[in-house]
Amino acid sequence: MDNITKEDLLIIGGVALKSRLFTGTGKYPSDTMIPEIIERSGSQVITVALRRVDFAAGTENVMDYIPQSVQLLPNTSGARTADEAVRIARLAKATGCGNWIKIEVISDNRYLLPDGYETVKATEILANEGFVVLPYVNADLMVARSLVAAGAAAIMPLGAPIGSNRGLRTEEMIRILIEEIALPVIVDAGIGKPSEACAAMEMGAAACLVNTAIASAGDPVTMAEAFGWAVRAGRAAFLSGTGATRKTAAASSPLTGFLGGRNR
């Protein structure tokens, strides 16, 4: 474990996490890859769509491949309203998936963009029922503030639309969330490359959730490992405090040179 990050724990819902990379279970050619992806990436939180879990399966079941040591983060994929998200969350709890829930309320099948209003409603209901709620939302400060008030445990803004691998397109908005929201801000969706996860961590994101970029890679296991490094590197850089940057070399003081001395 890298020295600078080993004592740096992310606490969510009373659980202390050493790894700040969250992974997923969707889109893999085979669920049998999941244990190795967890191991090589170091990820300690994995999200799983309840819609895909078949507890009575005679066939293979994704849950069979998720190590016991990993924090399960069931998600409400497929929910179109707060009511549906709440029902799925309760089903997750009732079927032994624990009390963490990632709320996804998506009523737009073309871009899969989250519905902030319905997400806030579901968050309030489920937080009151004792769930540790991690809502997936647009990078929107007002929605994020409502989620804080509703009892969310973290905020999960998207970097770009789900599955797009387009990177941190909402960077400036995420930066505002990081500055203004006291809860952990976990960048979810859109991250396509390890360098983008690293950049999100450098600017102070608490964690990144990466699924498609790993699952759609030619070698998902090695890509998962690369994301593990990238997230650690970005976090270490953030903790170290990056130096100020300038767009041009600045050797002289053209406007204040007449004053003499150093005016940089």
Place this chain on the structure above:
Amino acid sequence: MMDFYEYYKTWRDFPIAEYLRSVSESRVLAILQKERLSGYDFLALLSPAAEGLLEDMAQKSHDLTIRNFGRSVLLFTPMYLSNYCSNRCVYCGFNIDNAITRHHLSYAEVEREAQEIAKSGLKHILLLTGEDKVRASIEYLCHCVRIIEKYFTAIGIEIYPLTTEGYRTLVENGVDSLTLFQETYNETLYEKLHPGGPKRNYRFRLAGPERGCAAGMRAVNVGGLLGLDDWRREAFFTGLHADWLQNRWPEVAVGLSLPRMRPHAGTFQPEFPISDRHLVQVMTALRLFLPRAGITVSTREGSQFRDNILPLGVTTMSAGASTAVGGHSREEAVSTSQFDISDERSVPEMAEALKAFGYQPIYKDWQLIGGSLS
């Protein structure tokens, strides 16, 4: 508000053949660089010029499919409840004039059939009936849903078109998806192919998917029966239909099927048979036009072809299918099928084939969430 028919009419008289001839390869190359395609772009991808760039289209289709759906294919199977039918569709084995054995599953038979299918591990089922509003009534279907929801987590219907209220009743009773093929979007040809029975009503059928959306169906699947009319036109209107539905009901998962005419009882043979190459062109053009749409390929297609087109945009496949009423549990069901199956692989065989190609077979992708937990 404009219905799809009104939108369809704005395109119906567009000189499609002339436009298709005018499309150049460089135009197609430019379209392949775009992210969001217009109707004209989509039509251009169905042109003869685009055929020369099929590999480029396939590569892009593959990439879009992997990003949106992953390396996985949802498996389902049809369950035929009844083949009594009051229609005279000239291309269909269930045509009232065809001397086939008719059967309508009793509730006990529905349960046995469901039990038999469920042994395969499938969780998504598609219920089919002929158009017989007395035997295969909405009440009958609701009762069937109550029986089979013990065995399956997602229940779709592919039946005669209903009113919005009819669809709503089924949704309230646990049906979550609707499949309704227009067969042909060519209104004149449609009349010729449907000489008798309630299915003659082109516009009532055409508006069926939008009524399903309005009634709260989670997923709605449209398609044209390829082979009845010029495939470029049929594919174009199928794509326009799906796109129009998706724009109007963004919350619904709009999907497409590409059923290709198969031999069946009766004498009708497709006038415009579509080749494998052109079916691939249709599939990849649809994927580029509608990156998020599910694309279903049924067991009408042979196993080798299904294997080959797997990476090109397919998201959903039927498996272990029988098109006979009670085909999984009734020995006497053999002679009652709607069309012949080409890919006769069982569900485990299909699952193994998918795995061998690096794809994950998905048995469950939705679950009824009503009931006591609400």
